[in-house]
Amino acid sequence: MIASSHSADTKVHEIARMSNEVKELRSAFVDGRSRLMRLKMESSIVQKVADKGIKPSLNPPQKIKVKPTTKN
Amino acid sequence: MAGVEKNILNRLYFVAGCMFVFALAVVFKLVSIQVVQGDKYRAKAEESTIDRVVIPANRGNVYSADGSLLATSVPKYDIRFDAVTPSTKTFEKYVKAFSDSLSNYNGKSVAANEKNLRKARKNKNRYYLIARDIGYSEYLRFRSFPMLSLGAFKGGLIVEQTTKREHPMGGIAQRTIGYERQDADGNYTRPGLDGAYGIKYLRGTDGSRLKQKIGKGRWKPIADYNEVEPKDGYDVYTTIDVNIQDIAHHALLEQLEKYKADHGCVVVMETKSGEIKAISNLGRNKNGHYYERLNYAVGESHEPGSTFKLMAVTAALEDKVIDTSDVVDTKKGVLSFYGKKVRDSRRGGYGKISISKAFEVSSNTGIVTAIDQHYRKNPKQFVDRLYAMNLNQLLDIPIIGEGKPFIPHPDNKKSWSGIALQWMAYGYGVSFTPLQTLTFYNAIANEGVMVKPQFLKEVKSFDEVVVPFKKEVINPQICSKETVAKVKKLLQNVVEKPHGTGHGLYSKSFSMAGKTGTCQKDYVNKEKLNYISSFAGFFPAESPKYSCIVVIHEPDKTVGYYGADVSGPVFKKIAQKIFTDNPMVDTIEKLEVVDENVESRFNKYFELAEKHITIMPNVVGLPAMDAVALLENMGLKVKMNQVGKIKKQSIKRGDKVRRNQEVILEI
Numbered sequence: 001m002i003a004s005s006h007s008a009d010t011k012v013h014e015i016a017r018m019s020n021e022v023k024e025l026r027s028a029f030v031d032g033r034s035r036l037m038r039l040k041m042e043s044s045i046v047q048k049v050a051d052k053g054i055k056p057s058l059n060p061p062q063k064i065k066v067k068p069t070t071k072n
Numbered sequence: 073m074a075g076v077e078k079n080i081l082n083r084l085y086f087v088a089g090c091m092f093v094f095a096l097a098v099v100f101k102l103v104s105i106q107v108v109q110g111d112k113y114r115a116k117a118e119e120s121t122i123d124r125v126v127i128p129a130n131r132g133n134v135y136s137a138d139g140s141l142l143a144t145s146v147p148k149y150d151i152r153f154d155a156v157t158p159s160t161k162t163f164e165k166y167v168k169a170f171s172d173s174l175s176n177y178n179g180k181s182v183a184a185n186e187k188n189l190r191k192a193r194k195n196k197n198r199y200y201l202i203a204r205d206i207g208y209s210e211y212l213r214f215r216s217f218p219m220l221s222l223g224a225f226k227g228g229l230i231v232e233q234t235t236k237r238e239h240p241m242g243g244i245a246q247r248t249i250g251y252e253r254q255d256a257d258g259n260y261t262r263p264g265l266d267g268a269y270g271i272k273y274l275r276g277t278d279g280s281r282l283k284q285k286i287g288k289g290r291w292k293p294i295a296d297y298n299e300v301e302p303k304d305g306y307d308v309y310t311t312i313d314v315n316i317q318d319i320a321h322h323a324l325l326e327q328l329e330k331y332k333a334d335h336g337c338v339v340v341m342e343t344k345s346g347e348i349k350a351i352s353n354l355g356r357n358k359n360g361h362y363y364e365r366l367n368y369a370v371g372e373s374h375e376p377g378s379t380f381k382l383m384a385v386t387a388a389l390e391d392k393v394i395d396t397s398d399v400v401d402t403k404k405g406v407l408s409f410y411g412k413k414v415r416d417s418r419r420g421g422y423g424k425i426s427i428s429k430a431f432e433v434s435s436n437t438g439i440v441t442a443i444d445q446h447y448r449k450n451p452k453q454f455v456d457r458l459y460a461m462n463l464n465q466l467l468d469i470p471i472i473g474e475g476k477p478f479i480p481h482p483d484n485k486k487s488w489s490g491i492a493l494q495w496m497a498y499g500y501g502v503s504f505t506p507l508q509t510l511t512f513y514n515a516i517a518n519e520g521v522m523v524k525p526q527f528l529k530e531v532k533s534f535d536e537v538v539v540p541f542k543k544e545v546i547n548p549q550i551c552s553k554e555t556v557a558k559v560k561k562l563l564q565n566v567v568e569k570p571h572g573t574g575h576g577l578y579s580k581s582f583s584m585a586g587k588t589g590t591c592q593k594d595y596v597n598k599e600k601l602n603y604i605s606s607f608a609g610f611f612p613a614e615s616p617k618y619s620c621i622v623v624i625h626e627p628d629k630t631v632g633y634y635g636a637d638v639s640g641p642v643f644k645k646i647a648q649k650i651f652t653d654n655p656m657v658d659t660i661e662k663l664e665v666v667d668e669n670v671e672s673r674f675n676k677y678f679e680l681a682e683k684h685i686t687i688m689p690n691v692v693g694l695p696a697m698d699a700v701a702l703l704e705n706m707g708l709k710v711k712m713n714q715v716g717k718i719k720k721q722s723i724k725r726g727d728k729v730r731r732n733q734e735v736i737l738e739i
Binding site: 012043 | 140141144146147148207208209233238240241242291292293314315318319321322581648649651652653654655656657658659660661662663
């Protein structure tokens, strides 16, 4: 009775510790994600490559599509 | 002797009697506590060791259309320092290093940080604030600082964790994404989508369970199930496109900074579905920086100025009282009604011009004359037509605080006046929010189908769609197809025709259509006179995919204030961006193309290669590329200085060559 009550208590401490860990990991994820999102935004990329002389194209990419022909 | 004995016995009885009474009293009290007051005490005991603990539900996330996170709940940390806890030895040992790490973080000098720490210790400050609201990675950094790394009991580290709503995109679209916040009095402020859908979808419901105290400040659940299960909030997927939003935000910011304007907004809407792809609202603060302050696009109803000419002309065309080819007299640029003057931005007006030209050059007098001529006797017809196009209605969007549209009605004597009709014709005395104006422009772009601006795609719980949002039609046909085609042409001409007010935005590679607006603001007091520069329209002009409105308030008059100059470039930038992001598709029938030129050249080359194996051919006149291939195949070592056509060869034609012989080609 006493032993099982104690083991339950340790489990509670364990859960508390782990749920904190979950929170921390989640926060680390969001932190990383938000930094990534800011980095991959076009405006920040434009700034970063500006001194290399690269800028967004003024013309859209051309896509050449071959009409599928039915073989006889 | 017997007397003495009896005396003792009497005393004994007395003592025994007292003890019996005492015992009785004890029993009585016991029973009364156990039975009579039992419930009260038992409850009290439970209260101190058992508690109903609320299990907070996780608030749902807000996503963009492509699944990027726009708002989510994350733990944030406050770092504090208990300056008393560390022993003198520890404190002195680490204080320098700690100050140094701290100065790396906060940019203050090492000496200043040390001074502050020493001061905190001297004042017995057990709660010295080091950093507030920091993210997880920063928090880990603090944990590794000297002194703090020793932990709470030796190093005096205090960490407080709270859940905060975070916008991973930062300041972008912040007002539209919004938040839900409770102040000290329990009142909520709820801007944006996060606010609007907070209660309905995002919040979820808190659960609860009974827990028993087990020490170390921890509580143990009594039963192994939750009495009330928490239900996490749903995730909300918005229609916002992160890429377009990014462009819109930065294009607007650039223009606001250039014109030192007070505030501005831009909204991009998908024509067919009404989905809002981007919405940006920027206002200037005291220091001259811009950030998302209020949702101007949704909340700020203002006089639209010339962009309203579209509505006026559409109404008149629909009533068939005018046609675009009708000629109006711009009356030398000044009209007068009851002593009030309507002026053209060009002094002297434009002479006698067609209505379409009056629209394209945005002649106030031209449009006002046309409207005045045909509706003076019956202004009710004009206003009723505007009402029929749903212009006086709220859009009924979810974001709280939509500005009310206003169009005075002749039946309402209070708001109507002798000049109301004429002023209305060029966008004064009426009031709309940018989003309402855009909805009308979008309806024109969408062949007369007025769709409601849509902010949400769907509400999801994990991968399961809980509430899908479909496009809502406000009015299936605000005006006839012919009218739509006519005004579309007008809007296109504003940009395409050299006389159009928006011609400065014209680009050969892609088409746009729209209307400029330069509206006076605070015109009652001439000293405070300011402008609202706007541009509303759609692109591509022929088959519109997106409509867009840009409104910029109070640009610096010394820099410029015309709608085409201030707001137009934002519009163009967005249009251009969307144009360049979408590949142009050329469809061809088959891959094998026979080009005679190429064919004949190849045959020539092939002939040479076949003929010359050990004898030097004449390569003068051949392209270097071909010559190199030819000669190297023969085993020669080719040297040349640049590319182009060969002018001279070092080995004469017809000479016999051997392997690895060097040949110099001049170009």
